[in-house]
Amino acid sequence: MAAITLNVIVQGLLTGLVYGLMALGLSVxxxxxxxxxxxxxxxxxxxxYAAFILFEILHLDPLIALLPVAAxxxxxxxxxxxxxxSPFIGRAEHEQFILLVGLATVIVNGLLxxxxxxxxxxxxxxxxxxxxVGGIFIDKVRVLAAIAAVAVAAALFLxxxxxxxxxxxxxxxDNLTGAAVVGLNVKQLYAVxxxxxxxxxxxxxxxxxxxxxxxxxLAQAYTLLAFTIVIVGGLGSMVGxxxxxxxxGVSEALAGFYVQPSMKSMFSFALLxxxxxxxxxxxxxxxx
Amino acid sequence: xxxxxxxxxxxxLLAGTAAGTAFLAMPSIIRAQTQxxxxxxVLPQSGYLAQAGQSCHRGALVSSSVLADFGHKVELMHIxxxxxxxxxxxxxxxxxxxxxxxxVGAFDSAGTLAIAQVCEQRQVPLIVNIGxxxxxxxxxxxxxxxxxxxxxxxxxxxxxxxxxxxxATKVAPKTAVFLHANDNFGMAQRHGMDKVFPTAGMPFKLLxxxxxDPKAQDLSVEVTKIRGLNPDLLLVVTRAAxxxxxxxxxxxxxxxxxxxxxxxxxxxxxxxxxxxxxxxxDYHVDAIPWANPKSKVTQALQAAYKKQQPSYRFAVExxxxxxxxxxxLIAADAxxxxxxxxxxxxxxxxxxxxxxxxxxIGPPIKFDEKGxxxxxxxxxxxxxxxxxxxVLPADVATMTPVLPEPPxxxxx
Numbered sequence: 114m115a116a117i118t119l120n121v122i123v124q125g126l127l128t129g130l131v132y133g134l135m136a137l138g139l140s141v142x143x144x145x146x147x148x149x150x151x152x153x154x155x156x157x158x159x160x161x162y163a164a165f166i167l168f169e170i171l172h173l174d175p176l177i178a179l180l181p182v183a184a185x186x187x188x189x190x191x192x193x194x195x196x197x198x199s200p201f202i203g204r205a206e207h208e209q210f211i212l213l214v215g216l217a218t219v220i221v222n223g224l225l226x227x228x229x230x231x232x233x234x235x236x237x238x239x240x241x242x243x244x245x246v247g248g249i250f251i252d253k254v255r256v257l258a259a260i261a262a263v264a265v266a267a268a269l270f271l272x273x274x275x276x277x278x279x280x281x282x283x284x285x286x287d288n289l290t291g292a293a294v295v296g297l298n299v300k301q302l303y304a305v306x307x308x309x310x311x312x313x314x315x316x317x318x319x320x321x322x323x324x325x326x327x328x329x330x331l332a333q334a335y336t337l338l339a340f341t342i343v344i345v346g347g348l349g350s351m352v353g354x355x356x357x358x359x360x361x362g363v364s365e366a367l368a369g370f371y372v373q374p375s376m377k378s379m380f381s382f383a384l385l386x387x388x389x390x391x392x393x394x395x396x397x398x399x400x401x
Numbered sequence: 402x403x404x405x406x407x408x409x410x411x412x413x414l415l416a417g418t419a420a421g422t423a424f425l426a427m428p429s430i431i432r433a434q435t436q437x438x439x440x441x442x443v444l445p446q447s448g449y450l451a452q453a454g455q456s457c458h459r460g461a462l463v464s465s466s467v468l469a470d471f472g473h474k475v476e477l478m479h480i481x482x483x484x485x486x487x488x489x490x491x492x493x494x495x496x497x498x499x500x501x502x503x504x505v506g507a508f509d510s511a512g513t514l515a516i517a518q519v520c521e522q523r524q525v526p527l528i529v530n531i532g533x534x535x536x537x538x539x540x541x542x543x544x545x546x547x548x549x550x551x552x553x554x555x556x557x558x559x560x561x562x563x564x565x566x567x568x569a570t571k572v573a574p575k576t577a578v579f580l581h582a583n584d585n586f587g588m589a590q591r592h593g594m595d596k597v598f599p600t601a602g603m604p605f606k607l608l609x610x611x612x613x614d615p616k617a618q619d620l621s622v623e624v625t626k627i628r629g630l631n632p633d634l635l636l637v638v639t640r641a642a643x644x645x646x647x648x649x650x651x652x653x654x655x656x657x658x659x660x661x662x663x664x665x666x667x668x669x670x671x672x673x674x675x676x677x678x679x680x681x682x683d684y685h686v687d688a689i690p691w692a693n694p695k696s697k698v699t700q701a702l703q704a705a706y707k708k709q710q711p712s713y714r715f716a717v718e719x720x721x722x723x724x725x726x727x728x729x730l731i732a733a734d735a736x737x738x739x740x741x742x743x744x745x746x747x748x749x750x751x752x753x754x755x756x757x758x759x760x761x762i763g764p765p766i767k768f769d770e771k772g773x774x775x776x777x778x779x780x781x782x783x784x785x786x787x788x789x790x791x792v793l794p795a796d797v798a799t800m801t802p803v804l805p806e807p808p809x810x811x812x813x
Contacts, residue, residue, distance in 0.1 A: 117629045124621050230451030232642040234677045241652040241681070241809075250654045252621070325618035326645065326677070330449045334616060369622035375583035375612040377622070 116248030121370045122363055127255040129362020131320050133355035134262040135335065136342035137269065138313030144349030145286040145306045148198060149206075151213035154336030155220040156311060160186060160318020161327035162224065165233045168322075175235060176261055179319045183265075186315030187308040194307035199300065217332065224329040232326035240323075258320040265316045266355055269309070273351070282306050286349070341381055345388045347398025356396060360384065437474035438736040440729060441496035443506030443516055448484025449616060450509050452641050453667055453721060457508055457530065459710050460722030464729045467705045471698075473733035482507055486515040493519045501525065502742035505728045508721075510534035510585040520544045524744035526735075526751055530728035531721065533665075534589045538773040544744065546751050546772040548727055550665070550690065550779075552589030553596060558779035559664030559688035560601045563636075565793055566662075566686065566781050567604060570804035574605045574633035574659050580623060580647070581638035581666075583612035590638040590666065608632055615643055624650040633659045637666065644668035645677040652681060652809045659805035661685040665779060672717045675787040680812040684803055687782045691791060692719035693762040702726055702760055716788055723760040730759060731766060762797065 139153050150156075163182045167173040197216075201209050234240075242253040273279035284292045285302050293299050325331065338361070346357025361381045368380035388395060442461045445454035461477060468475055478496050482489035489512035493504060497519070504520055504527045507513045513532040520527040521544050529537060529547035533555055538547050550558065567574065579594055581587040591610060598607055608630050613623045620643065627635065635658045639647060648661070662685070663669050669685045692699050699719075706715045706722060715722065731754055736742060739750035756766040763777050781793035783802055792802035 114629070117625060121622060121625055124625070128619075128621075225447055225451075230447060230449075230455070231673050232645065232677075234645065236677065236679075241649065243653045243655065245655070252653045326642065328642065330616070331618060334618070366622050370626055373612060374617070374620075374623045374626065375614045377614065377617065 118367075118370070120249045120251075121366045123249060123251055124255065125363035125366030126359055127251070127259040127362075128324065128366070129359035130259040130262045130355070131255075131317060131324065131358070132338060132342055132362055133346075133358025134265055134313060134320065135317035136339045136346070136354040136358055137266060137351055138310040138317065139339045140343045140346070140349060140351055140354040141269075141313065142307055142310035143343070144351075145282055146198075146202060146303050148202060148209060148307075149213070150310065151210060151336065152217035152220060153314065153339045154334065155217040155224075155332040156186075156314045157318040157321060157335045157339075158224060158327060158329060158332045159220060160315045161322040161325070161331075162228060162233065163315070164319040164322040165235055165327050168235045168237075174237065175319045175323050176257060179261060179265075179316050182319045183312040183315040187312040189308075190311030191304045191308035193311070194304040195300075198307060199303065202303070217336070221329050221332050224332075228327075228329070230329065232328040234326040235322050237323065254323040258323050261320055262317070265313065266351070269313065270351065272309075278302070278305060282309075338381075341385050344395055345385055347395025350395065350397040353395055353397030360396075436742075437476045438503060438733060438742055439476045439478065439501050440503045440505055440732055441478045441480055441493065441501035442725075442729075443480040443482050443489055443493055443496070443504060443512070444725075445484040445507065445509055445512065446479075446481035449642075450484040450640070452671065452673055454481075454484070454508055456671075456713075456718050456721035457725045459706075459713060459718065460725035461505075461729065463702065463705050463709050463722070464726045466709070467698075467702050467726065468729060468733050470701060471730075473730070473737060475729060475733050475736075477729075480506075482509075482512050482516075484509065484512070486511045489513075490515040490519055494523075497523050497525050502744075503528065503732045503736075503747065505530055505725070505732060508532065510537065510589060513537060514585075517542050517545050524748075526732070526744060526748045528728045528731050528751070530725045534585050535592075538771040542772065544748055546731070546754070546768045546774075548731060548766055548768075548774045548777070549724060550777045551593070551773070552586070552591075553593035554775070554777065555665030555689075555779070556590055556593035557597045557601070558690075558777075560597060560603060562688035562779050562781045562793060563662055563664065563686075564601075564603060566688070566802055566804065569793060569795075570802050572659055572804050576608050576630075576632040577605045577634040577636050578608050578627050578630055578632040579610040579636045579638075580627065581610065581612055582615040582640065582643060584615050586666070587612065587615070587638050590664065594636075594664070605634060613643070615640065617643075617646075619650060620646045621650045621654070623647075624654050624656065627651075628654055628656045635661045637661060637663050637668070639663070639666060639668035641668050641671035641673040644671070644674050648678055648681055648685075655809075657806075657808060661806070663687045663689065665689045667720065670717060670720070670782060670784065670789040672714065675717070675784070679787065681809060682787055683784045683812065684806040685784050686792075686802070686804075687789070688779050689720065689782060690724075690761055690763070690777050691780045691782055691789075692723040692760055694791075694797070696758060696760060698726075698730070698758050699723065699760045714788075719760075727759045727761055727766070731756060 164175040167178040243250045342357035346353030365377040369377040508531045510532045533552040535551045735750035782789045783792045
């Protein structure tokens with residue numbers, strides 16, 4: 114029984130790390146720009162389909178496709194912010210909400226029209242492999258996806274910590290007026306930030322495609338999941354997003370095993386409520 | 402000079418007027434005789450049930466021409482309920498407002514229940530093509546008939562076939578776990594299992610019944626739980642996307658049951674399932690109603706399907722296509738006998754249905770006082786070379802059943 118429990122925890126932890134990377138993008142965007150990306154899940158699914166197409170046409174492993182997909186998503190994010198999002202910054206929150214929900218609806222229906230409703234799996238040569246460690250079976254795809262997620266998150270931390278652009282973005286997040294006064298090009302930095310946020314989404318979606326089959330019906334669930342994770346972890350906190358992802362992944366897995374698998378989501382929402390009541394800023398967020 | 406006077410007598414004038422009137426009226430007389438039945442076909446063509454809904458939709462698209470060949474005239478309105486009962490309700494209302502005289506649908510029991518309320522209020526007959534929830538025929542709807550087994554019937558007939566399968570293959574499973582989707586359909590099967598299994602006389606014990614969220618992105622936790630129980634057989638009620646996730650996680654966790662068997666659910670025989678899993682899709686069994694290959698109706702349907710839907714295999718889709726066709730055939734047959742599309746009269750004709758030639762295996766289609774066809778037998782369909790193949794009963798089988806399933810390792 115101990116081995117089975119450990120199996121469940123490990124699987125949950127590995128999946129949670131990928132969830133965390135997905136939520137990281139949302140946290141980065143909100144932390145700097147105070148824009149809540151309600152199309153987050155939809156964009157994640159777009160990245161899953163991108164990975165699927167690259168695999169089908171070029172036989173590119175998603176772990177390798179991660180880099181070009183993230184790069185393309187950076188470009189898309191940059192342009193999206195410059196053209197569509199920028200005019201809405203500073204406007205009423207409900208206007209941002211409607212804009213991004215509208216974008217989400219267009220994306221999901223576009224995916225349905227292009228790909229149809231069938232789930233699209235990526236059948237890698239190692240899709241069915243697992244590592245046997247004692248009595249535990251750990252999926253190879255989850256291990257590789259989790260390692261890649263941690264690597265991307267680490268690269269992001271290093272970017273924000275040690276590069277000039279990263280420092281400048283943090284300055285905008287800390288004190289927008291001050292950043293403008295010292296001559297930082299805030300609009301440009303916002304666009305770069307949105308690009309980085311979507312690059313995280315692109316990377317996460319590519320990794321997610323190795324764990325789940327791409328389908329338009331996943332979009333809303335991923336948006337909700339990303340919000341749950343960042344609220345639990347702390348909106349605007351990158352470390353919080355990763356911790357939140359792991360917490361949600363493990364709690365869902367344990368709840369599914371010990372209570373009932375169909376109640377997995379119920380427990381992650383229960384955790385969300387507890388955090389909101391006891392620590393509304395999230396586990397790693399700054400006090401509101 | 403003589404005059405040649407061509408005048409009309411009164412008789413000639415009257416005869417000419419009558420002939421002219423008859424001539425002018427001829428088109429409307431002809432129209433009245435060839436009047437077709439307007440049927441709203443409500444299906445989940447998008448949303449999480451889209452895969453099966455579109456399969457049924459392809460069946461509906463092909464059905465018009467096949468029904469015409471058999472002397473029935475129908476006009477179909479294709480409605481997408483988006484896998485959402487609220488949309489099913491509003492779209493059915495709209496279809497009836499636009500002239501639908503009969504409704505066929507809706508694959509999903511929750512959506513069908515919503516439609517049933519509308520049809521009852523509007524006195525428009527509803528023929529359920531696929532939908533297993535017992536409530537559909539237990540709530541006293543007067544404008545509903547169902548040519549599909551209830552969850553209980555599916556389970557009961559399915560367990561009978563599983564028993565026959567075990568006897569035919571001479572295996573001796575001692576334990577089983579039942580895994581089912583946590584939605585209307587899955588719960589209908591679960592209630593059926595809870596009710597029927599204790600008295601079914603099966604040679605194995607049911608260790609647990611595990612519900613899962615059909616929208617979950619993977620079933621690794623569920624498979625870990627099953628692996629902990631280590632049953633000989635895994636009985637499943639899934640749809641295609643879930644079935645793919647299930648088998649994938651089972652292979653990853655190196656769990657090798659004697660068999661994965663469905664007591665009457667889709668998923669294990671869907672094209673999506675075969676494409677995703679290849680050889681790992683083989684040897685799973687579905688105890689389920691199936692198309693009758695010996696019926697001339699099925700043969701005509703198959704020929705038309707091959708012509709009109711060349712990208713899809715009838716062998717894989719015949720469950721959804723066959724039941725959808727049969728529902729439309731029931732409507733058309735009742736219309737022919739009633740001679741009218743008025744709701745109450747059409748409904749009376751539907752209740753008196755006795756249809757011998759139809760697509761699915763079984764005796765003539767008849768409905769009891771609740772509107773349920775209680776005589777829809779199941780057969781055992783096993784995946785062989787990624788094609789659903791009837792292996793039981795022996796008189797309609799094309800291959801012999803294989804159990805236990807071969808190990809996963811040899812198949813990839």
